Amino acid sequence: MILKNLNYPLDFKFKITTLASDFNITDKNGNYVAYVRQKMFRLKEDVIVFSDESRTKELFNIKAN
Numbered sequence: 549m550i551l552k553n554l555n556y557p558l559d560f561k562f563k564i565t566t567l568a569s570d571f572n573i574t575d576k577n578g579n580y581v582a583y584v585r586q587k588m589f590r591l592k593e594d595v596i597v598f599s600d601e602s603r604t605k606e607l608f609n610i611k612a613n
Contacts, residue, residue, distance in 0.1 A: 554581060572601070582607060 593612035
């Protein structure tokens with residue numbers, strides 16, 4: 549899995565200027581871990597985790613039933 553060998557604690561930096569819940573995750577050394585985007589106003593939860601903000605490589609997707 550991509551998220552192995554992380555240096556805890558992880559730092560979550562939320563963006564409040566977008567119409568979605570976006571945040572970056574870095575480890576304690578400041579190394580980039582992932583970019584997370586959750587679309588707002590959805591009837592079902594849909595969270596997508598990408599390798600970076602360019603959103604070219606999706607690591608995994610979390611969806612509610």
